[in-house]
Amino acid sequence: MSTTVQTVSDPAATNRDTILDAAEVLFGELGFAGTSMRAIAQAGGVAQALLHYHFDTKDQLFDTVVKRRTAQINAARLDNLAAFDARDTPPTLSDLLHALFAPALAHQGGGVPYARILATIAIGGAREQGLVRDNYDAIALRFIEAIKTIRPALSHADAAWGYSLAIATLVSAMARTGRAERLAREDEASDDILLDRIVRFAAAGIDGYGPK
Amino acid sequence: MSTTVQTVSDPAATNRDTILDAAEVLFGELGFAGTSMRAIAQAGGVAQALLHYHFDTKDQLFDTVVKRRTAQINAARLDNLAAFDARDTPPTLSDLLHALFAPALAHQGGGVPYARILATIAIGGAREQGLVRDNYDAIALRFIEAIKTIRPALSHADAAWGYSLAIATLVSAMARTGRAERLAREDEASDDILLDRIVRFAAAGIDGYGPK
């Protein structure tokens, strides 16, 4: 069996899921072009041809990896919005940003491996922007409308820019490069501390666009 | 000559510079792993072997591309800080962020091609974090100290996190994906408008960490 490395996966997982898990880790670490189909197959403990059987091309495998996590994250975000509607008191801006950020930072959102994939497509070229538009624009507009409801003084453009820059801080946090901690001379931040940091920064940043 | 595409470069430029220019464009568009030495050579109109003659390996070529722009950007930032010291009135937080952001967004800072390189290394893995540390940590600490001077109520950690998240908004803006404009239903923002957007957001975000 030589030096084959297998990713940990629950015993009931199908080979298809195993491949997706392995691909997610490698794409996150090495990027799309830097990851070979052979390496994914080896990490998943299956033949390379099986990747093409299940996903046809490398592009489609990558898209499937993204869509799997996207579905989880956006579903959780919509749940959070629905929970706000069910309450009698409207959410604060911080509440709203928490609802936006937390599902992406949570471990069921794919954790660090997927985080770096998301970060790369968020700043990518034309191909990646297509993925962003298809997977995230709809939910973005939902949150932008919610921002406008909470801060009626903001124009649509102000709310949209505020949202976009808030996402920028989220992407930076998700990548978990450790640079902020290094500069702050702190130990690596926990999920909760990280979440609190970016919620406070982004909420104040959005309020920088107009009166509360 | 077939379909060789040459990048525009001033006539006095050496082949070495021509290669760096071509590499910067392609690395920015396709990433490190996605860019081949052959493609760079073809874009620069030189033999592939010349790339290895001047830069030895692909890794060293990439490092040289980064360091060239880094030197320009950080020099301009230090100039801006020195200009503040020469004035009789201390800079505002917005002034400081302007001094930090403007050199990176300006066209002599490498423009969009280098911007995307910077964005990818900013969220990259271990190898890329080494580049960030070597090229940007020193100047980061200078600006963090300046933030603490302007906002004495902030702790070092608060200032460092504020700086890191401010850089996150800069990186997002530099990548120029057009998503913020798409969500805002606006035309593509000019450099000045973009700069104003991120300065206001980041300044307010930093003030979210403590009283003014």
Added chain:
DNA sequence: TCGGATTGACTAATCGATCAGTCAGGATAC
């Protein structure tokens, strides 16, 4: 026995890197 799942072996193309060798021009020797 049937059909989806899976495999090893394979191909053409492309990868980064290396090679021996060409060429122009400045220094050196006589």
Added chain:
DNA sequence: GTATCCTGACTGATCGATTAGTCAATCCGA
């Protein structure tokens, strides 16, 4: 003055390795 040597810049050809993708054969549960 001129023949010789040396060096930095540069090239075409090619290396072995790796790439994504293909295909016929095989496995195995229903």
